[in-house]
Amino acid sequence: MKLSIENLNSFYGSVQVLRELTLHVNTGEVLCLLGRNGAGKTTILKSIMGLVEHNGSIMLGDCEISGLGAHEIPRKGIGYVPQGRRLFAELTVKENLQIGMLIKGEDSHSLDRIFKLFPVLKERLKQESGTLSGGEQQMLAMARALCLQPGVLLLDEPTEGLMPSMIASIRDVVLKLREQGVGILLVEQRIDAVLPVANRVAFIENGYVKAEMERDELANEPDLMRHYVGI
Numbered sequence: 677m678k679l680s681i682e683n684l685n686s687f688y689g690s691v692q693v694l695r696e697l698t699l700h701v702n703t704g705e706v707l708c709l710l711g712r713n714g715a716g717k718t719t720i721l722k723s724i725m726g727l728v729e730h731n732g733s734i735m736l737g738d739c740e741i742s743g744l745g746a747h748e749i750p751r752k753g754i755g756y757v758p759q760g761r762r763l764f765a766e767l768t769v770k771e772n773l774q775i776g777m778l779i780k781g782e783d784s785h786s787l788d789r790i791f792k793l794f795p796v797l798k799e800r801l802k803q804e805s806g807t808l809s810g811g812e813q814q815m816l817a818m819a820r821a822l823c824l825q826p827g828v829l830l831l832d833e834p835t836e837g838l839m840p841s842m843i844a845s846i847r848d849v850v851l852k853l854r855e856q857g858v859g860i861l862l863v864e865q866r867i868d869a870v871l872p873v874a875n876r877v878a879f880i881e882n883g884y885v886k887a888e889m890e891r892d893e894l895a896n897e898p899d900l901m902r903h904y905v906g907i
């Protein structure tokens with residue numbers, strides 16, 4: 677599914693944080709947002725989910741979703757994994773997944789699909805989420821978002837604080853979803869986590885898209901990397 681954001685302006689109270697922002701994520705494509713802390717990356721994802729006051733257009737396929745209530749947007753087909761994972765720590769893996777299913781009333785068929793992507797979760801259904809490793813918690817957060825079979829998935833720094841082996845597992849899942857035609861908007865601060873999966877990259881600063889390019893063009897732009905990400 678295609679996600680098109682045009683002229684997005686977003687506000688926290690009277691403070692404008694995003695300005696005239698335009699971005700497109702095509703079907704089966706990973707667009708990566710790069711930028712320093714405070715650049716506005718999380719605010720972009722929250723605006724898409726209807727969690728931040730904004731104006732402008734946000735289209736999912738042919739459907740305008742800007743202005744819909746935050747509870748309606750996941751049902752339209754957008755999955756969201758917030759920064760920091762936000763699981764219900766006292767609930768088990770199974771209960772967290774059941775919450776993901778409730779939103780749309782999905783069946784065991786969806787669960788089978790999810791266990792194919794994240795086999796480790798199937799072995800841990802009765803474990804309390806708060807006792808999972810960081811990587812397993814990230815997988816559960818992604819699994820919960822995928823219960824709705826979204827056409828577009830928003831991931832906010834999924835590899836933050838994870839070991840290299842977990843980063844690799846998450847990368848594999850992103851690649852599988854992309855193959856299935858899911859459009860993915862991926863926020864990352866680590867370029868090494870981005871390069872293997874991104875089709876395109878957009879650099880965000882002060883609420884603006886400052887540059888946008890194909891992944892393969894990045895190698896020719898070391899100055900952009902230094903300026904926008906600090907490497």
Ligand SMILES: Nc1ncnc2c1ncn2[C@@H]1O[C@H](COP(=O)(O)OP(=O)(O)O)[C@@H](O)[C@H]1O
Pocket residue numbers: 688693711712713714715716717718719720
């Ligand atoms: N709930 C909030 N209320 C007011 N300002 C906020 C809030 N959340 C974020 N901001 C501000 O919005 C700007 C962008 O933040 P954010 O989108 O979280 O950046 P990033 O994800 O790129 O680190 C920052 O200046 C931040 O201080």
Ligand SMILES: [Mg+2]
Pocket residue numbers: 717718719759832
């Ligand atoms: Mg953020």
